[in-house]
Amino acid sequence: MPTFQPVRGMRDLLPEDAETLNYIVCKARETAKCYGYKEVITPIVESYDLLSAKAGEEIRQRMFTFKDLGDRTVALRPEFTASIARLATTALKNEPKPLRVFSVGSVYRYDEPQRGRYREFWQSNCELIGAGTAEADAEMILLTNSFLKNVGLRNYAFKLGHIGVIRGILTEEGVDEKTQNSVLQLMDKKEYDEAFKLVKHESCRKILQGLLEQKGETGFETLKNMKYYVKGHEKAEAAVDNLLDILVLVTQSECPVENVEPAFARGLEYYTGVIFEVYIPELDIALGGGGRYDRLIESFGGAQTPATGVAHGLDRIAMAMQMQGVQVRTVEGKRLVVVSVNELMKVEALRIAERLRDAGLSVEFEVMGRKISKALEDADKRKVDYAVIVGKRELNEGKVVVRELHKREQTTVALEELADKIKGAT
Ligand code: HAM
Numbered sequence: 001m002p003t004f005q006p007v008r009g010m011r012d013l014l015p016e017d018a019e020t021l022n023y024i025v026c027k028a029r030e031t032a033k034c035y036g037y038k039e040v041i042t043p044i045v046e047s048y049d050l051l052s053a054k055a056g057e058e059i060r061q062r063m064f065t066f067k068d069l070g071d072r073t074v075a076l077r078p079e080f081t082a083s084i085a086r087l088a089t090t091a092l093k094n095e096p097k098p099l100r101v102f103s104v105g106s107v108y109r110y111d112e113p114q115r116g117r118y119r120e121f122w123q124s125n126c127e128l129i130g131a132g133t134a135e136a137d138a139e140m141i142l143l144t145n146s147f148l149k150n151v152g153l154r155n156y157a158f159k160l161g162h163i164g165v166i167r168g169i170l171t172e173e174g175v176d177e178k179t180q181n182s183v184l185q186l187m188d189k190k191e192y193d194e195a196f197k198l199v200k201h202e203s204c205r206k207i208l209q210g211l212l213e214q215k216g217e218t219g220f221e222t223l224k225n226m227k228y229y230v231k232g233h234e235k236a237e238a239a240v241d242n243l244l245d246i247l248v249l250v251t252q253s254e255c256p257v258e259n260v261e262p263a264f265a266r267g268l269e270y271y272t273g274v275i276f277e278v279y280i281p282e283l284d285i286a287l288g289g290g291g292r293y294d295r296l297i298e299s300f301g302g303a304q305t306p307a308t309g310v311a312h313g314l315d316r317i318a319m320a321m322q323m324q325g326v327q328v329r330t331v332e333g334k335r336l337v338v339v340s341v342n343e344l345m346k347v348e349a350l351r352i353a354e355r356l357r358d359a360g361l362s363v364e365f366e367v368m369g370r371k372i373s374k375a376l377e378d379a380d381k382r383k384v385d386y387a388v389i390v391g392k393r394e395l396n397e398g399k400v401v402v403r404e405l406h407k408r409e410q411t412t413v414a415l416e417e418l419a420d421k422i423k424g425a426t
Contacts, residue, residue, distance in 0.1 A: 097130025161264025
């Protein structure tokens with residue numbers, strides 16, 4: 001028989017990794033709640049048309065797409081934003097605005113597997129729907145800042161940009177939307193020469209090339225350079241002003257901004273405003289990213305609704321924690337094993353185990369049919385704290401033997417005091 005392995009790009013998360021991921025999920029949930037976000041759970045499988053509509057070619061080509069048995073073309077979600085935009089035009093349509101929605105779960109992209117890049121990975125995702133202000137955009141960055149701080153990361157910093165700068169220039173230079181999308185996709189991959197080749201007019205190409213050179217020492221300096229550079233391109237100028245408003249808000253709240261990227265683009269096509277990503281110095285892949293998308297909901301048949309959002313890459317955050325030596329701090333309760341002295345005591349022992357579980361303790365039952373000494377040796381090896389040994393003599397007096405495994409000490413405890421004694425022990 002062949003042995004089976006996970007499919008390429010998919011991973012098993014063994015107990016330690018699963019514990020870390022769950023810890024990060026808890027922190028993401030806590031942070032989102034702190035900012036007033038309500039959690040929704042949406043399907044992993046959605047219609048291909050929904051997921052592909054505005055995601056852009058890059059994501060479209062990487063979706064796990066298939067026909068279900070009813071001949072519908074469906075796909076595994078590559079992100080949450082499309083599903084939440086769907087909700088905003090249907091079940092949550094009449095909710096008062098702003099609408100703050102949080103989701104967490106696995107997403108799927110047929111990316112080339114490498115360090116920090118998987119085909120199944122986890123995101124926590126926040127969408128803020130109905131607000132078009134700089135404060136709303138700043139909230140996504142501040143929430144991400146809080147989340148990363150809460151998981152214990154250090155030295156991370158945000159990279160900011162505004163899709164309206166490049167789109168503004170291209171629109172005013174008469175470049176159609178389809179070409180704009182292709183240019184932005186290539187710019188996202190830093191394939192600038194290829195991107196500029198798509199722009200027919202020499203003058204427009206020069207403007208874009210020059211834009212790359214406007215980076216200053218700080219975000220504020222970059223914006224000053226950009227503002228001067230795009231003068232006369234009304235839309236691009238407005239985008240720079242908007243980015244300045246957002247930069248002021250986040251830096252005033254002591255959020256670390258590394259810089260503004262004059263020609264920043266992101267893989268997703270639906271962005272219309274500010275875009276951002278967050279990095280730590282030890283890793284050159286983003287831990288999270290997001291931005292404003294004011295036309296997505298309308299394109300799904302909803303009313304014209306401004307919206308902004310962010311997704312955090314939880315697997316990469318786990319990796320970043322490991323690189324920075326951040327410990328996962330979970331409060332582990334005491335672990336117990338219940339062992340019966342012999343076959344005859346099995347029923348009683350099981351009943352006692354159930355009572356201890358009802359009292360909130362984590363209790364394993366000896367199911368291997370081993371002798372007591374072997375069972376205790378095994379439990380000690382696995383760092384179980386206590387063994388509750390159920391024997392006839394003690395039970396006749398309403399008692400059991402409790403052995404503190406690593407101390408190798410044991411006492412006899414009355415059944416009615418058992419749970420409290422174990423819980424209270426330090
Ligand atoms: P995204 O930048 O495509 O944005 O993904 C967000 C994060 O997911 C990335 O920064 C990265 O940490 C993680 N990520 C992406 N691809 C992979 C991969 N193959 N393996 C591991 N981690 C990965 C979005 O998904 C948008 N929906 C964000 C958003 C929400 N924009 C507005 N609202």
